Amino acid sequence: MKRFIFIIAVLLFSGILFAQKQLYYRHEVRASVGDAMLLWDNFEHVDYSVAYYYRALIWLWTGVNFVNYFGDKINYHWREYDTNGNFNDFSKSKTKYYAAIAPEIRFSYINKEAIICYSALSGGISWENGFDTKLQKYPKRSSYIQAVFWGLSCNFGKNKNIFLGGEFGFGYKGIFHMHGGYRF
Numbered sequence: 001m002k003r004f005i006f007i008i009a010v011l012l013f014s015g016i017l018f019a020q021k022q023l024y025y026r027h028e029v030r031a032s033v034g035d036a037m038l039l040w041d042n043f044e045h046v047d048y049s050v051a052y053y054y055r056a057l058i059w060l061w062t063g064v065n066f067v068n069y070f071g072d073k074i075n076y077h078w079r080e081y082d083t084n085g086n087f088n089d090f091s092k093s094k095t096k097y098y099a100a101i102a103p104e105i106r107f108s109y110i111n112k113e114a115i116i117c118y119s120a121l122s123g124g125i126s127w128e129n130g131f132d133t134k135l136q137k138y139p140k141r142s143s144y145i146q147a148v149f150w151g152l153s154c155n156f157g158k159n160k161n162i163f164l165g166g167e168f169g170f171g172y173k174g175i176f177h178m179h180g181g182y183r184f
Contacts, residue, residue, distance in 0.1 A: 024111065025161055028053040028061070030181030034167075034174035036069050036098070045069055047098075047174060053106065061106035065122055067144070067173055069098040100126035100144040100172060106151075114155050116163075120148040126172065146171030153179075 029052055036047035046069070053063030077091045102124030110117035126144040130136070146169060153165035161184060167177040 024055060024058055025183035026055045028055070028063070028181055028183045030163075030179045032167075032177050032179035034177035036067075036172065036174050049173065049177075051104070053104070058111055059108050061104075061108065061118070061120075063104050063106070065100070065102045065104055065124075065146075065173075067098075067100040067102070067126075070096075096128070096130050098126065098128040098172075100124055102144050102146065104146075106148075113160050116153040116155070116165075118148070118151045118153075120146075120151060120167075120169075122146045122171075122173075144172050146173040155183075 030050070032049050032051070034047055034049070036045045047067055048069070049065055049067040051063055051065045053061045055061050076093075077089065079087050079089050081087045102122040104120055104122035106118050106120035108116050108118040123143065123145045126142050127139060128142070129139040132138055148167045148169035151165065151167040151169075153163040155161070155163045162180075162182055164180045165178070167179065169175065169177070
């Protein structure tokens with residue numbers, strides 16, 4: 001009797017797993033744009049990111065983000081005097097940038113054919129450059145964290161594998177993000 005129950009349970013769970021495999025795409029590639037929370041020059045900047053996700057279960061995604069921001073060119077000008085009162089003018093320029101690589105885990109709580117709603121958490125390492133000051137030395141490496149409280153993907157196309165959407169969260173990637181991509 002125990003063998004019979006065990007065989008029924010194995011067949012039932014394998015049938016569920018087989019049905020689950022047919023319901024969704026496992027891989028996702030996306031590009032996104034958002035409002036980076038980098039307060040260089042006392043204002044926010046736009047960041048760009050690309051990501052790859054693997055859908056292990058119908059509600060669980062794992063992946064990696066590459067977030068990048070190329071900032072404005074900053075120019076510094078100064079004048080140096082010698083002991084005779086003569087002076088030389090100097091200038092220096094550098095383009096600011098910020099880049100981060102971060103693993104991400106995502107939990108989807110609505111999984112329909114046309115809509116997916118989710119929350120996510122990612123963290124990793126970031127690099128940035130700029131001019132050295134008394135308070136900051138560049139290049140510097142720091143930690144990166146992003147929490148997505150609410151994300152939405154609307155699926156389009158014949159096979160519902162092209163999507164557009166947005167995210168609301170908090171972290172270095174920004175507060176609002178818009179994305180598009182392809183699932184296969």
